Amino acid sequence: MISYLSRRVVHALLTLFGILTFAFVLIHAVPGDPVSFAAHTGRSRAVPREVLEAARREYHLDEPIAIQYVSWMRRMVSLDLGRSFVDQRPVYEKIAEKVPNTFFLNLAAFLGASVLALAMGIASASPLQRSRRRGVSFSILYSLPNFWVALLLIEVAAVRFDILPLYGMVSDGHDELSTAAQLVDRLRHLILPAVTLGYAQFALFARFAVTSLDEVITKDYIVTARAKGVSSRGVVVRHALRNAMIPLVSLLGLAVPLLLSGSVIVEQIFQWDGIGSLYFQSLLARDYPTIMGLTVITAVVTLLASLVTDLLYFLVDPRIRIEEGR
Amino acid sequence: MKATALEEGAGLLARFGRDRLSRAAACFILLVSVIALFAPLIAGSHPHAPVGYGPDDISLPDRLQPPGAKHWLGTDELGRDLLSRVIHGSRVSMTVGSTATLISLFVGTLFGALAGFYRGVVDTLISRLIEIVLCFPFIFLLLAITALYRPSLWTVVLALGLTSWTTEARIIRGEFLRVREMEFAEAARASGAGDLRVIFRHLLPHAVGPVLVFASFGVASAILTESALSFLGFGIPLPTASWGGILSTADDHLTSAWWLPLFPGLLIFLTAAAFNVVGEGFRRALDPTFRE
Numbered sequence: 001m002i003s004y005l006s007r008r009v010v011h012a013l014l015t016l017f018g019i020l021t022f023a024f025v026l027i028h029a030v031p032g033d034p035v036s037f038a039a040h041t042g043r044s045r046a047v048p049r050e051v052l053e054a055a056r057r058e059y060h061l062d063e064p065i066a067i068q069y070v071s072w073m074r075r076m077v078s079l080d081l082g083r084s085f086v087d088q089r090p091v092y093e094k095i096a097e098k099v100p101n102t103f104f105l106n107l108a109a110f111l112g113a114s115v116l117a118l119a120m121g122i123a124s125a126s127p128l129q130r131s132r133r134r135g136v137s138f139s140i141l142y143s144l145p146n147f148w149v150a151l152l153l154i155e156v157a158a159v160r161f162d163i164l165p166l167y168g169m170v171s172d173g174h175d176e177l178s179t180a181a182q183l184v185d186r187l188r189h190l191i192l193p194a195v196t197l198g199y200a201q202f203a204l205f206a207r208f209a210v211t212s213l214d215e216v217i218t219k220d221y222i223v224t225a226r227a228k229g230v231s232s233r234g235v236v237v238r239h240a241l242r243n244a245m246i247p248l249v250s251l252l253g254l255a256v257p258l259l260l261s262g263s264v265i266v267e268q269i270f271q272w273d274g275i276g277s278l279y280f281q282s283l284l285a286r287d288y289p290t291i292m293g294l295t296v297i298t299a300v301v302t303l304l305a306s307l308v309t310d311l312l313y314f315l316v317d318p319r320i321r322i323e324e325g326r
Numbered sequence: 327m328k329a330t331a332l333e334e335g336a337g338l339l340a341r342f343g344r345d346r347l348s349r350a351a352a353c354f355i356l357l358v359s360v361i362a363l364f365a366p367l368i369a370g371s372h373p374h375a376p377v378g379y380g381p382d383d384i385s386l387p388d389r390l391q392p393p394g395a396k397h398w399l400g401t402d403e404l405g406r407d408l409l410s411r412v413i414h415g416s417r418v419s420m421t422v423g424s425t426a427t428l429i430s431l432f433v434g435t436l437f438g439a440l441a442g443f444y445r446g447v448v449d450t451l452i453s454r455l456i457e458i459v460l461c462f463p464f465i466f467l468l469l470a471i472t473a474l475y476r477p478s479l480w481t482v483v484l485a486l487g488l489t490s491w492t493t494e495a496r497i498i499r500g501e502f503l504r505v506r507e508m509e510f511a512e513a514a515r516a517s518g519a520g521d522l523r524v525i526f527r528h529l530l531p532h533a534v535g536p537v538l539v540f541a542s543f544g545v546a547s548a549i550l551t552e553s554a555l556s557f558l559g560f561g562i563p564l565p566t567a568s569w570g571g572i573l574s575t576a577d578d579h580l581t582s583a584w585w586l587p588l589f590p591g592l593l594i595f596l597t598a599a600a601f602n603v604v605g606e607g608f609r610r611a612l613d614p615t616f617r618e
Contacts, residue, residue, distance in 0.1 A: 014454060015454065015457050015458055015461065018454060018455070018457075018458035019458055019461055019462070022458055022459075022462075026470065026471070026474070027474070030474045030475065139599070139602040139603065139605075139606055140599050140602070140603070142602075143546060143550070143595055143598040143599035143602050144595050145550050145553055145554060145557075145570075145591060145594050145595060145598070146554070147553075147554055147557045147558075147570075147573065148573060148587065148591035148594065148595065151573065151576065151577065151580065151587045151591065152587065152591070154580060155580050155584065155587065159580060159581050256463075257460070257461070257462075257463040257464070258463075260463040260465075260466070261463040261464055261465035261466065262465075264465045264466065264469065264558075265465065265554055265557075265558065268558065269577075279466065279469070280469075280558070283469055283470075283473045283560070286473075291470060291473070291474075292470075294466065295462065295466050295467070295470050298462070298463050298466050299461040299462045299463070299466075300461075302460075302461045302462070302463060303461045306461075
């Protein structure tokens, strides 16, 4: 067990090194240097000259590329993401304060999608017949562009019927409400963004749940359980589900980068004050330290999620432990 | 060998064609391709064009007209004919979808073949590279690339192609690990063929089937991602008509002009769904457990 864990952690460290190098190459392949990129008149006002000069010194841009690379690595490892060109605040701080908002939005989408998908898997799995065509209906669901779904949801729920708020995280006058009313207000604002973010996850999870249950249901131990008189529903819930859950664990690692990608679009449309919105504003302002900081941090979060997934897999599936022990 | 490959292909097509939904999806893709190819003839301000407006013909008196006899799908905020813009927008989606997929097929096949054929250090290096690329949430990476470089159709195509090859590489790698052990591979090596000849001439034809099927899913996701980038303003620069670009302006007119968000979005959805359905159809046709 220890050898498996340490090997996995060493792999993750190598990948982390690769991520940082990849980001470095990405910036330095840009024509001109990253600071002069910020000086181009972007869509918002230009960055002051003093800030650019300070940044040029900080990033050692006048020195050879090898020194730039070493200093980039050193700064990244010590979690120094530099200062924003827009307001000169540390990038790390700017990102940290947006994390909770994005986290709750993603958590709501993730929980909603997985609960619905599992329920659907259980409802449709039957030890008596295998499904043939279900894959198609799910692929139709994730052919829907999420920004279009967001526009339609806004059009129907917020504009035509006016039952949910159009955008933002709280209403005007939120602070004067009672605690319970504040909670309701927040939840009402959460619904549309979470649905937009969650439906594609639901399609992915439901597809996995259905195929995974379908596969388990043909196994001998299911036949045995049926033969000893367990009801059709009981077989699915008590015997099949546990084993079908194992491959579902791997979805956790897949879901994180998808949710983060979705956050950029969803937060932008619903003006949700999280890291997706921050990323988008940084792109418009050409705030290069924040852009690179967020690119690196989201990649590291994805890496951590895949590491956790592998460890979970190790815990829930005894077969892996035995194979590793050999 | 060639004849059996052809027969296999014909059998695959026959099994694919048995499914009505797959046939309908394939026909829809064909229709959109023909429209995209002949867009300037179908919609333009020249006489004889079935749709008599160019995609950029501004007419302020006709702004935000609902669908009607004159403008079948209505007009946008500058009085441009939505049908004409949507027809021309199909060229962007189809070009990006097909060329980005070709690039990722090429890169993925190359890396996957090298990893599966040489194994060892080459395999380790390429597998690490795949893992690194997969760690970047794709929208973050794509937005960074299109924002750092000058946005254009080809920036989008290259960014999409160079970030989405990982699945292809994994599929090809797996197939190569399988076919490299087969007797004909041994025979080719024994008869003195060099590595490159063995890889591309002998092994690739046997390994490429699953990845070609997967390409259909690749086109769907490239079309969806391009439209998202264009919607966010980091894809195809305006005034070029693209489905995602039309939707980004529709955002400002949600309350007054329902046709602006509805039609381009519906087209993105139908086109992506058609490619996904075709992919599913081929996957089923290839999967022996689904054969009747």
